[in-house]
Amino acid sequence: MTRTDERRAKRRRGEQAMVPEARFTSYYGMPVLNRPVWKALDIAGYLFLGGLAGGSSLLAAGAHATGRRALARAAKTGAFGAISLSLAALVHDLGRPARFLNMLRVAKPTSPMSVGSWLLACYGPLAGAAAATEATGRFPRLGALATAGAAVLGPAVTTYTAVLLSDTAVPSWHEGHREMPFLFAGSGAAAAAGLALICAPAPPARRMGVLGAAAELGAARVMKKRMGLASEPLEKGAAGRLMRASEILTATGAVLAALSGAAGSRAMPMTISMAMPRAMPMTISTAMPRAIATAAGAALLGGSAALRFGVFHAGVASAQDPVYTVVPQRERLEQGRGFSAAAHG
Amino acid sequence: MAETGERPRVGFFTDTSVCIGCKACEVACKEWNAIPEDGLVLTGMSYDNTQGLGADTWRHVAFIEQRKPVEAPVDVFEAAARADAGSELRWLMASDVCKHCTHAACLDVCPTGALFRTEFGTVVVQEDICNGCGYCIPACPYGVIDQRKGDGRAWKCTMCYDRLGVGMEPACAKACPTDSIQFGPLDELRERAASRVEDLHDAGVTEARLYGADPDDGVGGAGAFFLLLDEPEVYGLPPDPVATTRDLPSMWRRAAVAAAALAAGVAACFVRDGRAR
Ligand code: SF4
């Protein structure tokens, strides 16, 4: 009796239709990899909040430099709040939270988590100082320095998490390693702009929302195309639903962000003004832009969060099904691109 | 480290062609290392109720039942083939273990330094330093290391670090009645394995092959390698494992470019109208 699990793996090449099926063998269908033990709420939440914080620090520095007080205050407070929460999530996820300080025992460039810990250890206090000086109005010079410092480290806080996920054997995380930093950069920008649109809508936040959303949507497409079979978990099940929700929310958020600007100022983006029915701007009252901005912000935040959870769950799903580990490796060997000797005895 | 000359790197050569599936290695490992019970379940997967490597399973004996004719009367097959000449069923048994990779992804990504390379060239977790971050688990391309429930830390085979320290061989190798598990200096084991494959080929077992013995593979060669009688994936092993840290420099570069693009993009959002009106 053949008890070895032989299944047919559907392969996909980007957007094309199914290509010939590959035979694939596994040990009773058991996964090759051990399931990541990270908790979704903690780690996907950590990815989202880190992006929100990093993007907010950039927005804060821009607002600070151009004298937009309300925007600066919202962004600085948002950055510090988000990074504090993300740190709490990270510590909560440790098997031994009491040993969090062991993270700073060594500095290891080969460990994205070590690099990230040091990054957070530097960025957190800067974001805190920026928020505190902004709130109290004291030590403005120190505040300006902290704001600038947080803006320098913020982008790294936003994109390093992509390396954190990609530097694993998990197929749907590793195969996205080329595009994921850009995906997370776009997603972080969209989230930060989203928070700002809710708290202190201003033209730069609107533009950042549109730009970030476009980057997020574009990078997600390119990434999925280049991932081969490992893109499948991003389209199936819970992860697939999250990814679709993210796409809809992010696109909606971008359109609403652009509309909120169009309704409130003369600086209406060309493309949006052409796309809109001519009578529409007239019907929007003066109170409307704020409501639209709030809706845009909520959609962008929701889209960014859904993306992180979607990517997280897709990775876990890809680790639990041996097809995503075995088939691409087998293909690599058969095409002579493998590392191991493919020779049969 | 020894002052006079390097200590030779040691390893395991697991010759699955002589494994009889007795699980003495599993038991000896648990006994010696005082590993907690790992679940008492009946899986229905042949004689394998252990299922795979994990925090509480550092040796795992796989049982594969195949409807494939036994091709050559060698070793244990000889008797089996004679006793049941018409049978098409064959059993493959293999004792899996941590590969103690030359380029160990678990060790690379460990942020605390809990995972380290010993003077024997093996990879070991220091349980007093591990903070349970769990990063090593998805990093391992073989699904070896795992988190112990209720403890939170990561655990795996130490190649009996304590025994090696006093010149003894690991418990599993000591307990194996057929010498399927062989312990020794890695160079010696590789030579012995190569000649064993040759012997098997000469005897007509053409499907015999080494797995993890090649220093140029994706993990730089395994410190624990195997002689298999079928494709690795049949045994639940990845056919072409890679330590993903080999791509890390390019990943950092891309993250840096993305970070710079993010900063430039946000700056561009402000230049349009300069200072607030
Ligand atoms: S097999 Fe896995 S746990 Fe063992 S050394 Fe290699 S990467 Fe680490």
Ligand code: SF4
């Ligand atoms: S769980 Fe422990 S051994 Fe594994 S990477 Fe984290 S600190 Fe290192």
